[in-house]
Amino acid sequence: MSVKNLGIIGYGHLGQFLVHELSKVPEFEVVKKWNRTPRPEDHVLPLEEINEKNLEDIDLVIEVADPSVIKKYSDLILRHCDLFVGSPTALADKDTFNSLKNLSKQFNRSVYVPAGAFWGGNDIQKMAELGLLKGLTVTMTKHPSSFKLESPLKELNEEAKTRTEATVLFEGTVRELCPLAPNNVNTMAGAAIAAHSLGFDEVKARLVSDPEMLEWHVVEVEVEGPDGFRVSTKRMNPARPGAVTGQLTYFSFLASIKESRFKPKGFHIC
Ligand SMILES: NC(=O)c1ccc[n+]([C@@H]2O[C@H](COP(=O)([O-])OP(=O)(O)OC[C@H]3O[C@@H](n4cnc5c(N)ncnc54)[C@H](O)[C@@H]3O)[C@@H](O)[C@H]2O)c1
Structure with missing residues (x-):
């Protein structure tokens, strides 16, 4: 299976944990990072640089910033690649949810929602x-x-x-x-x-x-x-x-990203 290029939005607790853990997984490579506060020393771009050019070489964007980021950028992201929604409370907004469903169908993309602390x-x-x-x-x-x-x-x-x-x-x-x-x-x-x-x-x-x-x-x-x-x-x-967030939920999140590789196209909890 080929290496998946990842982009991560959000470089807080979860974002930094994922960048660190995913660097140990040969099937994934984090090629872009964005955050509200850019950190040039860590190659972290500002959110304004979530644009067509920077999404070109990415297979999957992982959002771990804030629900507002899903509302604002999911449209642009799904036109270019798959999306992992780390802040799924954003999907309680009917317009956002419908737009994600329609765009994923239109562009044949996958949208993944992590199970997080949800058992069963x-x-x-x-x-x-x-x-x-x-x-x-x-x-x-x-x-x-x-x-x-x-x-x-x-x-x-x-x-x-x-x-x-x-x-x-x-x-x-x-x-x-x-x-x-x-x-x-x-x-x-x-x-x-x-x-x-x-x-x-x-x-x-x-x-x-x-x-x-x-x-x-x-x-x-x-x-x-x-x-x-x-x-x-x-x-x-x-x-x-x-x-x-409880400690084990971080690892559940990581496992969900790894599992996403084996899911067919569509809208998934994993
Ligand atoms: N699905 C799950 O089980 C699960 C588990 C943990 C966290 N989360 C969600 O993931 C996200 C990140 O969690 P965290 O613990 O890393 O948080 P955090 O506060 O440590 O980091 C969030 C990062 O995103 C940026 N950010 C915060 N608010 C923003 C906004 N309004 N617009 C743009 N950028 C913003 C911050 O600058 C920060 O770097 C949160 O939305 C959180 O609710 C989901």
Whole structure:
């Protein structure tokens, strides 16, 4: 299999981790990096230089910056190459989601969404394909300092910091939650992509802020199928207070990029 040329947008925690880890994988070569703050000493270009010329020799762009980057640049990227959406909360915006779906078909490109901290995505996707998925609820519980939220959840989380017991910050649909917690609930956006028969409007989201959660990020998934079929999982990921992403999720992300090589063209969770 030939070497895939990669471009990475975002040179923060995840971007730097991926550049380092992917340099050890012979099947991939990172040929371009972009970031909001350019770093000439590390060959990191500014976002304004995501242009036709710089995308020419790239097979796959990996976005690990911010959902706004997907909204702004996915159109241009998909005209040239495949796209790995590291900030899938962007896809809760109907126009962005539809545009990605249409462009990937029009230009025969692949769009990959990482499973991240979402456990059992393949099984849930199969159930959705077979029309067997009746319900899906994802609950994420973190320490209050691990959230980066918009109003009114931001204020609710400030109150939660003063309590000792856990506070439910949000209960509703993934569609409603994504813009309120754009950097915290990528896992739920991944769930809505996998459970495509339910989608962003029917996958249920619960966000819990728990001052006792000093060492873990917890993701609970409850799946409902026909005739009382149920599956419940609880993923406990070691994470320091203040960490937005648990450690194992970084490696899950890397594994998703490696796996993308074996997927057929189309829209995939991997
Ligand atoms: N899918 C998943 O499971 C998963 C896991 C972790 C992180 N993420 C997402 O990946 C992205 C990067 O995460 P990270 O932990 O590396 O974050 P980070 O803050 O460490 O790095 C983000 C980088 O992107 C740049 N950036 C930030 N906001 C930007 C904006 N509005 N426009 C352009 N550039 C911007 C910053 O300059 C920074 O270099 C975030 O959107 C995060 O939500 C997804």
